[in-house]
Structures are given as structure tokens and as C-alpha cells.
Amino acid sequence: MPRLYGSALILALLLLGCTKADENTIQIGVIAELTGDIPAVGASCKNAAEMAVKAVNTAGGIDIGGKKYTIKLQVEDSAGRAEQAASAAQKLITRDKVIAVIGPNASSGAIPASEIAETSKVPMISPWSTNPKTTIDPRTGKQKSYVFRACYMDSFQGSVLAAFAMGHLKAKRAATLYDVTSEVLKGQAEVFKRTLEEKGGTITGVETYTAGNKDFTVQMTKIKNDNPELIFLPTYYSDVPLQVRQAKMLGIEVPILGSDAWGSHDLLALCGKDCEGYFFSSHFSANSTAPGVKKFVDDYKAIYGSIPDDVAALTYDSFGILFEAMKKSAKPASEDIKNAIQKITGFQGVTGNITFHEGSGDPEKSVVILQIKDGEFKWFADIKP
Amino acid sequence: MAYISQQLLNMLQLGSIYAVIALGYTMVYGVLSLINFAHGDIFMVGAFLCFIAAGKLHMPFVPVILVAVAGTALLGVGVERFAYRPLRDAPKVSAIITALGVGVFIENFTLALSPYPRHVPEILPVVNWNFSGLTVSSIQVLIVALSIGLMVVLDFIVRKTSYGMAMRALSWDIKTLPLMGVPVNTIVALTFAIGAGFGGAAGTMYAMAFPVIDPYMGIMIGWKAFIAAVVGGIGNIRGAMLGGYILGAVETLATVALPSTYRDFVAFTLLLILLVFRPNGILGVPKTIKV
Amino acid sequence: MAMEKLFEQRHSEVPVLLSIKNLAVSYGNIRAVRGISFNVRQGQIAALIGANGAGKSSLLRAVSGMIPYEGEICYKGINLKDVAAHKLVSLGITHVPEGRGIFGNLTVRENLTLGTWCRRDGLEIIKKDYDHVVELFPRLGERMGQLSGTLSGGEQQMLAIGRALMSRGDMILLDEPSMGLSPVLADEIFGIIDEINKHGVTILLVEQNAYMALQAAGYGCVMENGEITLDGTGAELIENPRVRQAYLGV
Ligand SMILES: Nc1ncnc2c1ncn2[C@@H]1O[C@H](COP(=O)(O)OP(=O)(O)OP(=O)(O)O)[C@@H](O)[C@H]1O
Numbered sequence A: 001m002p003r004l005y006g007s008a009l010i011l012a013l014l015l016l017g018c019t020k021a022d023e024n025t026i027q028i029g030v031i032a033e034l035t036g037d038i039p040a041v042g043a044s045c046k047n048a049a050e051m052a053v054k055a056v057n058t059a060g061g062i063d064i065g066g067k068k069y070t071i072k073l074q075v076e077d078s079a080g081r082a083e084q085a086a087s088a089a090q091k092l093i094t095r096d097k098v099i100a101v102i103g104p105n106a107s108s109g110a111i112p113a114s115e116i117a118e119t120s121k122v123p124m125i126s127p128w129s130t131n132p133k134t135t136i137d138p139r140t141g142k143q144k145s146y147v148f149r150a151c152y153m154d155s156f157q158g159s160v161l162a163a164f165a166m167g168h169l170k171a172k173r174a175a176t177l178y179d180v181t182s183e184v185l186k187g188q189a190e191v192f193k194r195t196l197e198e199k200g201g202t203i204t205g206v207e208t209y210t211a212g213n214k215d216f217t218v219q220m221t222k223i224k225n226d227n228p229e230l231i232f233l234p235t236y237y238s239d240v241p242l243q244v245r246q247a248k249m250l251g252i253e254v255p256i257l258g259s260d261a262w263g264s265h266d267l268l269a270l271c272g273k274d275c276e277g278y279f280f281s282s283h284f285s286a287n288s289t290a291p292g293v294k295k296f297v298d299d300y301k302a303i304y305g306s307i308p309d310d311v312a313a314l315t316y317d318s319f320g321i322l323f324e325a326m327k328k329s330a331k332p333a334s335e336d337i338k339n340a341i342q343k344i345t346g347f348q349g350v351t352g353n354i355t356f357h358e359g360s361g362d363p364e365k366s367v368v369i370l371q372i373k374d375g376e377f378k379w380f381a382d383i384k385p
Numbered sequence B: 001m002a003y004i005s006q007q008l009l010n011m012l013q014l015g016s017i018y019a020v021i022a023l024g025y026t027m028v029y030g031v032l033s034l035i036n037f038a039h040g041d042i043f044m045v046g047a048f049l050c051f052i053a054a055g056k057l058h059m060p061f062v063p064v065i066l067v068a069v070a071g072t073a074l075l076g077v078g079v080e081r082f083a084y085r086p087l088r089d090a091p092k093v094s095a096i097i098t099a100l101g102v103g104v105f106i107e108n109f110t111l112a113l114s115p116y117p118r119h120v121p122e123i124l125p126v127v128n129w130n131f132s133g134l135t136v137s138s139i140q141v142l143i144v145a146l147s148i149g150l151m152v153v154l155d156f157i158v159r160k161t162s163y164g165m166a167m168r169a170l171s172w173d174i175k176t177l178p179l180m181g182v183p184v185n186t187i188v189a190l191t192f193a194i195g196a197g198f199g200g201a202a203g204t205m206y207a208m209a210f211p212v213i214d215p216y217m218g219i220m221i222g223w224k225a226f227i228a229a230v231v232g233g234i235g236n237i238r239g240a241m242l243g244g245y246i247l248g249a250v251e252t253l254a255t256v257a258l259p260s261t262y263r264d265f266v267a268f269t270l271l272l273i274l275l276v277f278r279p280n281g282i283l284g285v286p287k288t289i290k291v
Numbered sequence C: 001m002a003m004e005k006l007f008e009q010r011h012s013e014v015p016v017l018l019s020i021k022n023l024a025v026s027y028g029n030i031r032a033v034r035g036i037s038f039n040v041r042q043g044q045i046a047a048l049i050g051a052n053g054a055g056k057s058s059l060l061r062a063v064s065g066m067i068p069y070e071g072e073i074c075y076k077g078i079n080l081k082d083v084a085a086h087k088l089v090s091l092g093i094t095h096v097p098e099g100r101g102i103f104g105n106l107t108v109r110e111n112l113t114l115g116t117w118c119r120r121d122g123l124e125i126i127k128k129d130y131d132h133v134v135e136l137f138p139r140l141g142e143r144m145g146q147l148s149g150t151l152s153g154g155e156q157q158m159l160a161i162g163r164a165l166m167s168r169g170d171m172i173l174l175d176e177p178s179m180g181l182s183p184v185l186a187d188e189i190f191g192i193i194d195e196i197n198k199h200g201v202t203i204l205l206v207e208q209n210a211y212m213a214l215q216a217a218g219y220g221c222v223m224e225n226g227e228i229t230l231d232g233t234g235a236e237l238i239e240n241p242r243v244r245q246a247y248l249g250v
């Protein structure tokens, strides 16, 4: 008999515990590319997410409307695929009832996931998606009101890079090579081309390839034949080393400029010495002197043993924006949080000073140009819009 | 002029790699009428073995290629022993499905060990020679020379040695061969060892030319080499070489002339048209009905 | 019964080369050979005759290890049950299978060379054997480099026998060597079989051409439905009224 009572008591406690935990816990979803083509991106995102949440929880949780809440993370894998990103978003929102979603990072996943977030009225912040379609509905051309990003956009990046190529690198004739299966990279290349031509430069050739290719000798031979002063290479970090190497093998000596798609520390290992001296745009520089960066880098390094890359930094800032908005909300509701994000101005993140304007999910911030030097990513310039 | 010769050289390099992989398909098909769809993944394992030998164990070139060839040859023999031999008398469809399954298994096995792309360090110092605008790298020379050397050796083995003769006899009639005192399983194992070893050699060369490798790298190139083998006439060794170079040329020309989105489309369309006119491939002969 | 005893007595002094006891072969539900026992003695030509589907080829296949079987097959006193098919050639058994079993994508010379796979004696001796085969079948000599698939049926049969000779076995299993040959050529082949036998090779011959086979044979068996229904010397079987009626058509 006493045993039965005991069991009942435990059961009651458990139930009580459950409801109690539910009341004081807020679920936040993360969609990361843990497997697939860009697993390094997913890993950085997950790392930074866990770090950001742990920091808040150890500080006693987050204060919303005078009440403390613990944050619980739900991490889903998008495998770098559009349909899996969409189903991950669906799962997080309907099953886990998350209050907000961070991710996916790649635009290919962020675009479909954003549709679900928008229709379900759950705020989503993509740390790394630079494609306009993530925050803008391509059919209506209207801004999605629940979707944000922590990074600047392709169009902005492409034009800043073109300005950098002509200004700092004094290159008037440029060739490009990009992966046509990637919307993002295609967008970057197009904006770069448009801006360069507007500024009086020439594009000597636009070469393309499809994902999975490793032999770029034919394209590089064409590029070499056109004699450009610079090659703009908006390609993913896993393709860059091969392209750079094959260019070198053909005796191409001109500077090579990359986009944020280069920004993974794996690039350094994959490139060996081949990428020395080249530039690329980034969202983040670990050796920046901006406030908060050093602490973030040190903490990250202490936990994961490596320097955070821009995905990690942008994920960290995405959480920063989200937490900031939550603190300013009256209650932990998606609607309130969305409104609060829209009002964020001058948020000092590790990737820069971030401001959102009413009616837009795209932040205003500066572009960091990094140079690969002595086997490291070195801060080279901050370019403001 | 330099531009055209440069593109011709690119063609030759790509064609050599396709040809060596295609030889692996053709060996196994020629002898056993089995399409070893795991071959592309064996190629990938060859590249990873090259990475381990060169990147982790810091071996020089000759041991690296020996490790890659011996390792993949062993893998090929193992795959035959445990996946294909039990199905030797089963319908061909079962063997094909098994082959696809083995490929997926190898990919996922590698994926579990190393999901990230890997950088293969330089095994041989790269030297670039410049001939009035034409840049020739030592790696290109090595790849082309090694491929042609391997093809000549293989052609010799199959045409002139007694083991080659046994392989050809086996392809004609596997049931009668034991009556000659020839150990059929040994010959089959040898065939797989050579076929897979060629995949390993191709993987090494590929990793030297394109030193970023990943577990999925064998899929597309495997399919392409398979098509090269079919175009040349699957089962025919010289056909595989020819098919490899034709595919390399068609792809290069398509990339030169067209946007990359059309490249595979054009290349494969051309090859399909070719197959309409020569269904058995360029050097293939229709299989005669036996006895 | 009496005749069988007589036969055994007459031959008992010659050692048994191949002994088959209770041999049974099945293909799924089809029982092709149903418990056969007989002996082939050293130096003999033994003929096996029987209607189509009687199980003759199945019996030969069992002996040369091509198919699984029940019962016991001993060759030179060695039980063949656990010997791999390709090892039988080194033991001295050569099988010329039904349909000749030549490798059509190989040249005539290569086919002959395949026959020497298990031989460890020097190239000199093997060279003599090529010459010997060419002597027996001059037509092959003229076609050494030709793809054997393009040979005529008769030439293929010659090649098959020639190739069997190349392995220098002590015993040759011949499955219908006269199949598809003109009477003149068939005669020639039987002459060569006799010749081979005179050189000390034991022969187990399966034939539809019962008359010629029994004439050549020292010992003969009649197979019906997977069983041996009659046996005796070749001469005895030719005289047997049942054999005459059923297989000789007289
Ligand atoms: N592989 C097989 N699968 C199924 N049944 C078989 C197989 N081979 C032979 N048989 C059957 O076994 C029986 C004996 O066949 P076998 O070839 O031994 O006859 P045979 O005496 O040599 O006839 P023939 O004089 O026509 O050559 C036949 O009924 C045949 O249909």
C-alpha cells in the first residue's frame, strides 16, 4: 500500500514539475545544416546557439515582463536541403511550439523555411542567408513581417565588393566564376557585375559551373585568355581551394576576390598556401577591436577549441537580437517579439552595430573585408554603406 | 593558339581520368556482365586512401599510390566476395541493386568517418612549364602519362597473359572454365582487384589534380565514367579508353562554347545520339548468343 | 546376372580408375540420375548410351564437379566429393562437355593453351603436344589464329577434343563427340578416340550414335530414366535384342 502512495506521489510531482517547467521555459528552434554539403556551417551555428543560450540560462534566465524564463533549444538538421529545411521549420513550430526560429543559414533552406515562419506568425532570424527572397515575398514583392536576418544582403555585398575591387585593388577588368545552382552566389556575381560596369569597369567573362564540379581548368583557361586584372570568385569555401589552385597551375597571377561564402576556417586548411593574399567579404572578424568581440571569441574558443567563424558570430548576434527583443516584450508571445525586433536600433553585436527599420527584415550594418595572410583571416577594412 | 593547346591539354587530363575509371567498369562488365555501380565510390575511397597516406602518414608518392591501389583492390575483392558472389547465379537485377547498395554503403561509411571535405597535401612538388603562353604542370604530365601507362599494361595483361586469357574465357562461359582447371573464383577476384585498383589509381590522380575531396565525389564522376565505358562499348578495354577521351573532349568543348548549365545536358545528349546509332558503343560488338 | 559376373571376372585383374556408387543428381524436383553404380577400369573405353534426357550428361557433370550430387565418386581411390571442380583437372580428369564448350572469343591457339592451364611440365613438352594435336587435326593447324567461334561445328568438335588432349589427363569424359558431324567426320573422330585410347587414356564416352560407341567400347551401359538398365561388353550389348531394338534401330 505505501508503495502505491509513493508512486502516486512521484507521479503527481512529475506532472507538477512538468507544468511548472513548461510555464517558465521558452522553446527556441534552431535549423542548422548539420549534414550535407556545408556541415561546417551547421556546426558553427549549433555551437554559437548553445553558447548563447547557456550564457542566458546561467545568468538566471531571461526577464520578460518582470518574470524569469529559462530558454530551451530545439536543434533540427536541414541537411542543407530546401525541403528538409521546410519540414524542420514545420516540425519546430507545430510540434515543439517554439516561440522563435534561428536559421537556416543557407538561403536555399532559409527561403522555404521563411514562408512557413511567416504563415505561422513565428519570428525567424536567419543568421547567414543573404538572398533577398528570404525577407521579401518574391510573388508580391512585399516584406515578410516575421522574417529577419542578422547579416547584410547579397546586393549590398556585391556592390561593396565591386567598389572595393575598383577602389582598393585598382582593378578595372574583372572575370567571375560561380556556381549556377546557387541562387546566392549567382546573385552576388550579378550585382558585382552590374556595379562594376556602372562604375566604368569591364567584366571580361562570366564563367559558371554546377555544384559538385571539381575540374575548373576549362573555365580558368578561358578566364586567363581574357586577361582580367582580378577574378571575382563568389563560391563556397569547399570549391575555392580547387579554383584557386587551378588558376595558379595555369599561371594566373591576378588578385582573387571572394564573398562571404569563403568565410569558414576550413578554407585555410583546404587551401594550404594557395589562398595567401586574397580578399573576401565577411560579416565578422575575430581580430576586430569592436566591443564584445574579444569576450565572445575567448569564450567560444574555451568551449569549442576554435576561433568562431562568421556563421558562429551571426548566430550569436541573432540570439542577441532575439533576447534583446524578448526583454522589451511585455509577454513571451511571438507577436510581441516580432514587434520588438523591428524596433531594435544600435544593437552592439559581435558582427557590428545593427539597426532594423520598421517594415524591413534586413539590418543596416557594415561589410568587413578580410585578407588571408600568414594562414589566417586578417581584418583589412570595414566598409560602410 | 596557346589557348587552344591549353584547352586540348585540359581535355587530355580529364579524358585520362575518365578513361582509367571507365576501365574499372569495363573490366568487371566484360568478364562478369555485371555493372559494378559501386565503382565510383571505390574511386572515392582511392582518393581518401591517398589523403590518409599522404596527409596523415606523410608518405612519398610511390608508396601513396601503392597504398591507394592495393587498398581499393582489396576493397574490390571484398565487395565481390561478400556482396556479388552470393548472387552470381541470381537474376541480374539483384546484382545491380546490390551494387547500388554497396555504393551507398561505402559513401555513408566514409561519411561517418569524415563528413567534411578534406585537403590532400601536395605529394609531388608541382612544376609549371611555360611554352609561349601554354602552361603545362607536372601533375598534368603525370596524370596523362600514368593513365596511358596503366592502359597499356592492362591491355597487355588481358590480351597476352594467361590470366588475361582466363578472364576473356570466363566472360564467354563461366560454367565451362573450371573444366580447364582454371579456378574461377580466383580469376573473378583478380578481375575485381584490377578493376578496383584502377579506380584507386584514378582516385589518387584525381586527388593530386583536384586536392579537395569529399565522400560524395565519386557519384557524378562515376556515372560519367560509366557512360564513357558504354559509349566506347562496355566490356571492351580499348573502347573504355576511347570513351573516356571522347567524354573528356565533349565536356571540355561544351564548357568552352556554352554556359555550364548546358554542359552536362549537351554532353549527355551527344552521347545518347551516338548510342542510337551504335547501340553497342563505338568498339562494342553485339553479344553473340553462346552455344 | 550370369553375364555380369562373367564380365567382372574377365576384367577383375585391371584396376578400377573411376568408381561410382549410388550416384544421384537432382535439379530441384527433377531427379535426373537415380542411384547409379558402375566402374570404369584403367585403359578402358566405357560407353554410356541412352535416350534423350536419360541423365547421361548429368552423370558426366557430376563426375567433373560441375553440379552437386549424392552418392560417391572415387577416382584413383580419391573421393571427389570435396575436391573443387578446377582441381579435378590436375588429378587427371578432363571433360569435353556437351556442346563442346569452346571459348568462341578466344583463338584456336588460346583454346588449346587453356587446356594446359594445370600443366607444370616444361614448354618443350607442351610444344610437342600442340604438334601432336595438329597432326591429329590438320584443319586446326591451319586456323591457329582464327577466333574459334567462327569455326565450323566439326572443327569446333575437333578443337574441343584437341584441347582435352592438351591437358594430358588420364581420363577423358566425352559428351557426344559426334553430335552434328557428317558420318565421315564422325568416323574420323571415333578413329581418333581409339587412337587416344591406345596411348593409355581411359575414356568415358556418352553417345547417341550407339552403334559406333558400342563398337569402340570395351564396356557399355544403357541408361534409362536416370538408371542403368543394362551393362556388358560393347560386343555383348550390340548383340542384345533390347539394345538392337531400342538404340540401334534394327
Ligand atoms: N540445369 C537443369 N535444370 C533442370 N533440369 C535439368 C537441367 N539439366 C538437365 N535437366 C534435366 O535432367 C534430365 C537429364 O538431363 P541430361 O542432360 O543429363 O540428359 P542426357 O541423357 O544427357 O540427354 P541428351 O541425350 O538429350 O543429351 C532431363 O530431363 C533434363 O531436362
Ligand SMILES: [Mg+2]
Pocket: C056, C057, C058, C098, C175
Ligand atoms: Mg546430354
